[in-house]
Amino acid sequence: xxxxxxxxxxVGLAAAASLLRMRSTFSALEKFLYFMVLIIAHEHLHTxxxxxxxxxxxxxxxxxxxxxQICQLVVFPIVALWLMYIxxxxxxxxxxxxxxxATAGWLWGLNGLYLYMHAQDIVKFTGWNWRYLVCxxxxxxxxxxxxxxxxxxRPGKRDRDAAAA
Amino acid sequence: xxxxxxxxxxxxxxxxxxxxxxxxxxxxxxxxxSSAEISAYVVFTIYLSQTVDSLIAVAPYDFYDVNDSxxxxxxxxxxxxxxxxxxxxxxxxxxxxxxxxxWRRAAYVVGYSLLSVLLEWLANIxxxxxxxxxxxxxxxxxxxxVYTLYILVFRFVRHLLRRGVVR
Numbered sequence: 628x629x630x631x632x633x634x635x636x637x638v639g640l641a642a643a644a645s646l647l648r649m650r651s652t653f654s655a656l657e658k659f660l661y662f663m664v665l666i667i668a669h670e671h672l673h674t675x676x677x678x679x680x681x682x683x684x685x686x687x688x689x690x691x692x693x694x695x696q697i698c699q700l701v702v703f704p705i706v707a708l709w710l711m712y713i714x715x716x717x718x719x720x721x722x723x724x725x726x727x728x729a730t731a732g733w734l735w736g737l738n739g740l741y742l743y744m745h746a747q748d749i750v751k752f753t754g755w756n757w758r759y760l761v762c763x764x765x766x767x768x769x770x771x772x773x774x775x776x777x778x779x780x781r782p783g784k785r786d787r788d789a790a791a792a
Numbered sequence: 793x794x795x796x797x798x799x800x801x802x803x804x805x806x807x808x809x810x811x812x813x814x815x816x817x818x819x820x821x822x823x824x825x826s827s828a829e830i831s832a833y834v835v836f837t838i839y840l841s842q843t844v845d846s847l848i849a850v851a852p853y854d855f856y857d858v859n860d861s862x863x864x865x866x867x868x869x870x871x872x873x874x875x876x877x878x879x880x881x882x883x884x885x886x887x888x889x890x891x892x893x894x895w896r897r898a899a900y901v902v903g904y905s906l907l908s909v910l911l912e913w914l915a916n917i918x919x920x921x922x923x924x925x926x927x928x929x930x931x932x933x934x935x936x937x938v939y940t941l942y943i944l945v946f947r948f949v950r951h952l953l954r955r956g957v958v959r
Binding site: 654655656659660663664666667670671674675676678679680685687688689692696699700778781 | 794828835843863869
């Protein structure tokens with residue numbers, strides 16, 4: 628497991644570094660905010676669905692816990708942030724079909740990672756399946772996109788209004 | 793799905809009264825921060841509290857439970873969204889208003905941490921938290937770290953706003 632933990636730490640660092648390349652569409656504050664909003668939405672929905680309904684059990688071992696939490700708190704939200712970045716590209720630049728294909732690919736990759744964690748005994752499926760995953764992550768994406776839309780319109784407008792006043 | 797309280801008793805009342813009081817104090821203060829700043833402080837507070845809970849309130853550590861059960865309850869959501877953020881807002885509001893600098897900054901962090909420990913002790917008495925190996929004095933050190941982090945986030949957000957990177 629140590630090799631996989633090292634690998635996931637490196638993946639996490641690479642994912643975090645990749646945010647430096649995310650220019651022009653999101654400001655630094657937006658990236659900071661949306662990253663946290665993705666984690667909040669995911670943690671709440673994951674606990675409410677997978678935790679409360681007892682669909683998924685995390686093993687008690689510390690080594691697997693580290694792998695699981697780095698995935699949950701670093702890798703998943705950063706990849707989801709990149710997906711949000713794609714969704715915020717103008718239609719002329721990235722076609723809607725391409726955005727949908729990216730979302731499908733993202734869900735497919737997430738499902739693969741959950742299956743991998745199940746195979747490695749990091750999590751135990753006690754009712755969890757790909758349908759829950761799709762519903763949960765699409766809800767996370769919808770909530771985060773909703774917040775981003777609100778943030779990009781409302782605060783800027785209000786601040787300019789306040790400054791003008 | 794979101795769990796409703798097993799019984800609406802002392803811990804739910806404590807959460808409800810705390811939320812009303814905290815929100816009343818925060819909303820009664822004159823406007824000081826822009827909506828972008830408020831969004832950042834609120835989101836960061838929820839993010840931090842939830843991340844800490846998801847790291848140390850579950851197995852393998854499992855130091856404490858919040859409210860009636862280890863599951864996510866409606867009262868937990870009220871704590872995350874209506875109790876913690878206004879508390880942070882008031883903390884940063886007076887930090888900014890009083891221009892807390894130098895040794896006063898350390899005193900301010902320690903003072904607010906002690907106040908938080910006192911409130912946590914009251915919450916513990918009202919069964920909002922059920923410790924499973926956690927010690928109250930440990931919370932003091934966590935709060936010192938958390939309130940220092942809030943100041944860093946406050947400065948970071950101000951820095952970004954001064955650079956004019958928020959559209």
